[in-house]
Amino acid sequence: MRTALFVLILALAGCGTQREEAAKPVVAVKVARVEKATVAVVVRAPATVYPREQANIAARITAPIRELRARMGDDVAAGQVLAVLESRDLAGQRQESAAAVTDARVTLERLRSGTLPGDVERARGQVATAEAALGQAQKIYERRKELFKEGAIPGRDLLVSETDFAKAKTDYEVAKKSLDLLQNQSGERDIKISQSKLEQAEARLATSKAQLDFAEIRSPFAGTVTAQNVYPGDMAKPDAVMFTVMDLSVVVARAQVPEGEAGAVRLGQRCEYEMGAAGRVTVVSKAVDAARRTVEVWCEIPNGKRELRGNVFGNVAIHTGDIPEGLVVPLAAVQFEEGTSKGTLFVVDEKKVAHKREVETGQRFEGKVQVRSGVAAGEMVVVEGGYGLAEGMEVRW
Numbered sequence: 330m331r332t333a334l335f336v337l338i339l340a341l342a343g344c345g346t347q348r349e350e351a352a353k354p355v356v357a358v359k360v361a362r363v364e365k366a367t368v369a370v371v372v373r374a375p376a377t378v379y380p381r382e383q384a385n386i387a388a389r390i391t392a393p394i395r396e397l398r399a400r401m402g403d404d405v406a407a408g409q410v411l412a413v414l415e416s417r418d419l420a421g422q423r424q425e426s427a428a429a430v431t432d433a434r435v436t437l438e439r440l441r442s443g444t445l446p447g448d449v450e451r452a453r454g455q456v457a458t459a460e461a462a463l464g465q466a467q468k469i470y471e472r473r474k475e476l477f478k479e480g481a482i483p484g485r486d487l488l489v490s491e492t493d494f495a496k497a498k499t500d501y502e503v504a505k506k507s508l509d510l511l512q513n514q515s516g517e518r519d520i521k522i523s524q525s526k527l528e529q530a531e532a533r534l535a536t537s538k539a540q541l542d543f544a545e546i547r548s549p550f551a552g553t554v555t556a557q558n559v560y561p562g563d564m565a566k567p568d569a570v571m572f573t574v575m576d577l578s579v580v581v582a583r584a585q586v587p588e589g590e591a592g593a594v595r596l597g598q599r600c601e602y603e604m605g606a607a608g609r610v611t612v613v614s615k616a617v618d619a620a621r622r623t624v625e626v627w628c629e630i631p632n633g634k635r636e637l638r639g640n641v642f643g644n645v646a647i648h649t650g651d652i653p654e655g656l657v658v659p660l661a662a663v664q665f666e667e668g669t670s671k672g673t674l675f676v677v678d679e680k681k682v683a684h685k686r687e688v689e690t691g692q693r694f695e696g697k698v699q700v701r702s703g704v705a706a707g708e709m710v711v712v713e714g715g716y717g718l719a720e721g722m723e724v725r726w
Contacts, residue, residue: 358714358724360677361659365706368655368692368699369648372594376584376602376628376645378637380575382550388414388565389543399572401557405548411572414565416544423541426534433527440520452508459501466490466497552576555639575639581611582628584645588617591624593649600628603643604636610647652699655691660698662710663690675711675718676704683711685720 392414399411470490477487546565556573565571582602586594591613598610608630617624628645630637658674665672670690675683688703704710711718718724 355723359712360709361712363704363708365654366657368652370650372590372647374584374586376582378641379581380639381579382576385570386572403554407551412546414544419541423537426537429530433530437523456504459504463497463501466494470494580632584626585623588622599648601646606630656700657697659712662712677709
């Protein structure tokens with residue numbers, strides 16, 4: 330009787346153990362293996378997108394707007410007229426200046442061709458008179474010289490004609506020197522004065538032409554009109570921006586890289602902005618922003634389809650190197666401590682039992698994350714179903 334009772338007690342104890350084992354929960358999860366892969370080392374930073382070129386266009390003169398030839402959103406070519414200002418008064422000034430240039434040029438040409446003032450003309454007449462008198466005196470002297478040799482006239486008459494000839498010769502030389510002096514002094518002076526007047530007239534004409542050109546507001550480069558602040562009839566002024574034109578064919582994402590990470594950034598490194606736009610690093614500032622403790626880095630990105638807009642804010646990823654055979658797991662496998670690169674995940678052993686591990690992570694890319702410590706290559710980790718999972722629980726997949 331006692332033996333049968335003992336056997337019964339043992340049987341009941343065995344059934345209890347089996348019930349406990351049967352009641353142990355098994356959690357359904359999705360798993361993945363820890364893999365080795367080449368990990369791209371990336372520095373990430375917030376950035377603002379700027380156009381390669383931007384111009385805030387204002388008028389050079391004050392005048393009413395007569396016509397608008399471009400509006401906000403239009404693509405414009407280099408030198409294209411965006412607006413036309415009222416310019417009838419400027420056109421009149423240019424015509425007046427052109428007439429003044431013509432008059433000054435004619436005066437200068439007249440002086441250079443020998444049409445000299447009245448004083449010079451009178452001096453020329455005196456030279457001609459003195460030359461004629463010299464010729465007459467010379468003929469009389471030579472005639473009386475022959476008569477004197479023949480004894481037909483006394484020596485006194487020859488002396489008088491010789492004196493008259495000498496005086497006529499002196500008068501001619503004096504008149505000629507006076508003419509030469511007058512021509513050299515008066516002619517050069519008048520030509521210089523006339524040349525100066527022509528240059529002044531040409532300068533006024535150039536100013537008039539420039540003022541008239543300023544009546545056409547042109548785009549300095551090819552781009553897109555991103556702001557239009559005026560309409561026909563408005564008064565254009567030098568201190569008021571009329572248009573903003575941006576060249577968005579290439580944009581520059583200006584990133585603020587933390588001081589501690591900026592040392593790895595180099596010119597020419599590949600960089601990516603959001604939406605998959607890729608480019609190259611073209612500027613790395615040599616100074617640190619004292620307030621933000623950041624270094625400004627420029628990422629120049631081709632933008633042929635104009636997918637990136639000016640002044641957009643986002644993030645830039647700069648590829649600074651590679652880690653060969655880094656350990657990676659799906660990003661969803663790690664439960665991160667907020668604001669840090671540390672976290673936990675569950676590793677499943679060969680008995681399909683989950684064990685909690687603390688890990689230190691690194692680079693994130695394409696839905697994966699680098700694990701610097703805490704796991705080994707080939708281990709199985711829980712990717713889905715880990716929420717609420719406890720140490721030592723059995724899992725299945």
